[in-house]
Amino acid sequence: MSARELPYREAIREAIQIEMQRDPDVFIMGEDIGSYGGIYKVTKGLYEEFGPERVMDTPISEAGFVGAAIGAAMVGKRPIVELMFMDFSLVAADQILNQAGKQRFMSGDDFRVPMTIRTQQGAGGGVGAQHGQSLEALFMHIPGFAIALPSTAADAKGLMATAIRMDDPTMFIEHKTLYAEKDPVPEGEYLIPFGQAAIRTEGSDITLISYSASMLPTLKAAELLKANHGIHAEVIDLRTIVPVDWETITASIMKTGHGVVIHEAHRRGGVGAEIASELTQRTWGTLAAPIARIGGLDIPIPFSPSLEAVWHIQPQDIVNTALRTLKK
Amino acid sequence: MSLSTQQLEEAYAEMLRIRGFEERAQELYAKLHFKGSTHLGIGQEAVAVGARLGLQEGDLVAPTYRGHAYALAWGMTSFSLFAELLGREAGSNHGRGGSKHMGSAELGVIPGNAIVAANLPIACGTALRAKMDGDDEVTVVVFGDGATNQAAFHEAMNLAAVWDLPVIFLCENNLYSEMTPIKDAVKVDELSIRASAYGMPGVRVDGMSVGAVADVVSQAAARARAGQGPTFIEAMTYRYCGHMPGDMCDYRTREEEAEWKSRDAIEACEALLVAGGKTPAETAAIRERVEQELNAAEAEALASPLPDPSTISRGAAAWMETSR
Numbered sequence: 043m044s045a046r047e048l049p050y051r052e053a054i055r056e057a058i059q060i061e062m063q064r065d066p067d068v069f070i071m072g073e074d075i076g077s078y079g080g081i082y083k084v085t086k087g088l089y090e091e092f093g094p095e096r097v098m099d100t101p102i103s104e105a106g107f108v109g110a111a112i113g114a115a116m117v118g119k120r121p122i123v124e125l126m127f128m129d130f131s132l133v134a135a136d137q138i139l140n141q142a143g144k145q146r147f148m149s150g151d152d153f154r155v156p157m158t159i160r161t162q163q164g165a166g167g168g169v170g171a172q173h174g175q176s177l178e179a180l181f182m183h184i185p186g187f188a189i190a191l192p193s194t195a196a197d198a199k200g201l202m203a204t205a206i207r208m209d210d211p212t213m214f215i216e217h218k219t220l221y222a223e224k225d226p227v228p229e230g231e232y233l234i235p236f237g238q239a240a241i242r243t244e245g246s247d248i249t250l251i252s253y254s255a256s257m258l259p260t261l262k263a264a265e266l267l268k269a270n271h272g273i274h275a276e277v278i279d280l281r282t283i284v285p286v287d288w289e290t291i292t293a294s295i296m297k298t299g300h301g302v303v304i305h306e307a308h309r310r311g312g313v314g315a316e317i318a319s320e321l322t323q324r325t326w327g328t329l330a331a332p333i334a335r336i337g338g339l340d341i342p343i344p345f346s347p348s349l350e351a352v353w354h355i356q357p358q359d360i361v362n363t364a365l366r367t368l369k370k
Numbered sequence: 371m372s373l374s375t376q377q378l379e380e381a382y383a384e385m386l387r388i389r390g391f392e393e394r395a396q397e398l399y400a401k402l403h404f405k406g407s408t409h410l411g412i413g414q415e416a417v418a419v420g421a422r423l424g425l426q427e428g429d430l431v432a433p434t435y436r437g438h439a440y441a442l443a444w445g446m447t448s449f450s451l452f453a454e455l456l457g458r459e460a461g462s463n464h465g466r467g468g469s470k471h472m473g474s475a476e477l478g479v480i481p482g483n484a485i486v487a488a489n490l491p492i493a494c495g496t497a498l499r500a501k502m503d504g505d506d507e508v509t510v511v512v513f514g515d516g517a518t519n520q521a522a523f524h525e526a527m528n529l530a531a532v533w534d535l536p537v538i539f540l541c542e543n544n545l546y547s548e549m550t551p552i553k554d555a556v557k558v559d560e561l562s563i564r565a566s567a568y569g570m571p572g573v574r575v576d577g578m579s580v581g582a583v584a585d586v587v588s589q590a591a592a593r594a595r596a597g598q599g600p601t602f603i604e605a606m607t608y609r610y611c612g613h614m615p616g617d618m619c620d621y622r623t624r625e626e627e628a629e630w631k632s633r634d635a636i637e638a639c640e641a642l643l644v645a646g647g648k649t650p651a652e653t654a655a656i657r658e659r660v661e662q663e664l665n666a667a668e669a670e671a672l673a674s675p676l677p678d679p680s681t682i683s684r685g686a687a688a689w690m691e692t693s694r
Contacts, residue, residue: 112495141483145481147686153481
């Protein structure tokens with residue numbers, strides 16, 4: 043399998059295209075995804091290839107079309123739904139949380155919902171408090187969805203293909219600041235299983251755990267720790283938060299004895315709290331310090347660039363937290 | 371579409387089955403055989419049975435939490451429903467759903483929904499599948515008058531209309547949005563006029579007449595099958611019982627109740643059968659047959675086991691954590 047450089051957005055598109063070619067039951071719908079190609083151009087060209095029957099523009103009606111995707115999935119289709127912004131998922135919250143994730147269990151395994159919700163989130167570029175939220179913790183809390191948050195183009199392709207083929211609902215959360223990021227992406231069919239974290243940098247002193255766009259400041263922090271402090275951090279990309287690859291991150295913490303969980307989403311009640319708490323239980327006795335977590339500030343995302351930069355985690359914030367954890 | 375004698379007789383038996391089932395459900399709840407709640411539609415039977423008569427084999431239904439009538443009318447057995455009501459393994463949903471969520475993939479019953487308008491968008495999806503695959507299949511989605519004030523109702527009505535989906539929106543207007551009179555919850559006199567806002571026909575029908583309901587549903591189905599899109603039907607009906615166990619109906623008068631009961635759909639159907647030549651002995655025999663079926667199903671369900679606790683993860687996705 044050869045690989046060539048592709049941007050994140052094109053890698054996602056390629057996965058969707060391949061899955062639509064191999065399975066006629068796969069279709070995609072959402073706001074402005076047809077001839078317009080989606081506001082971040084992820085679906086560009088799909089309308090021309092597959093036509094309006096399988097690349098459907100919807101009214102601005104998130105509860106309506108997410109519900110329609112659920113219904114279609116319950117009777118044999120494999121819909122992909124694009125929610126233009128993660129923030130809009132709240133308009134469809136009943137369909138996502140009360141409906142999609144419960145049908146299979148509540149029906150005694152009689153109905154399944156093989157639906158993929160694609161959306162993008164994240165602050166950056168002044169999108170403000172209602173277009174930039176990271177809401178993955180809400181959807182991690184309620185049983186029902188597998189959740190992927192890829193940080194690289196290759197992962198985006200492999201996880202998207204897996205999501206589409208899964209028989210249960212998945213939420214595929216992209217990050218708006220990653221769309222132009224390029225890396226080598228395998229050609230043809232390419233699948234990455236959910237629940238397999240990736241060790242991006244090996245290290246023995248401390249484990250830094252992150253996902254999605256927060257991987258970038260995390261990797262930068264690892265470089266700074268090494269260059270300025272001689273500390274070797276192991277950096278792990280979770281890739282999926284439901285399910286979590288506990289085996290990989292537990293083994294890493296057992297090795298390093300120290301850990302920090304980093305995400306852009308608000309810290310309070312966030313994914314970091316869940317990861318840190320569970321890891322503490324699993325590694326108690328070998329831990330040299332409590333597992334720390336860093337997140338976006340506990341206020342709505344501000345618009346102005348000077349304030350937005352403060353709201354965001356900077357690599358130095360991660361370095362400082364790591365040093366505190368290491369008592370250095 | 372006027373009903374044949376055969377259809378009338380079937381409708382009569384089916385309405386008796388539904389009412390008999392729900393009266394037993396009421397009693398089972400009162401005797402603490404199951405907990406939670408159960409939402410009954412005693413008095414509303416003609417809407418479900420009329421809808422079934424107006425449709426074809428293979429058409430889907432998506433009911434609400436007040437959905438026993440549709441489950442039965444679509445062919446689910448009274449035993450599987452009694453067992454589900456009682457949380458038994460042999461229940462339609464293996465005890466995982468309960469009274470509010472009975473469904474069957476095989477029989478085309480989308481599980482009942484405890485969020486009043488949530489099945490409307492979902493029904494758009496089942497109808498979308500039929501349209502995409504070129505199948506001659508219609509989905510009827512059922513909801514109460516109160517659901518017409520929830521956002522999902524409006525989103526689904528618009529979506530179905532703009533995409534010409536083969537779906538029928540069947541509103542059971544029983545005058546009360548749970549415990550609040552619908553006239554205190556909407557400004558319009560007839561809910562059916564809301565359809566015009568979405569560019570689809572809206573029709574009001576006597577929901578106490580099984581023939582009248584069958585008629586409008588069959589017309590709506592013909593439109594849907596011809597690719598002309600959805601129809602909104604407002605069936606005027608009345609639930610003789612409360613919204614839920616313990617509801618004493620103190621928000622309405624006994625006179626109003628008596629007036630609606632004087633138009634009882636089952637009695638009206640029986641009168642038609644007798645007028646058509648059936649003897650009282652023959653209608654009594656139908657009643658007796660239904661009673662026996664329900665008694666046997668209820669007894670069998672009561673004797674059947676609860677789910678084994680070790681089966682807790684049945685229907686859970688692979689990543690769900692099903693142990694501590």
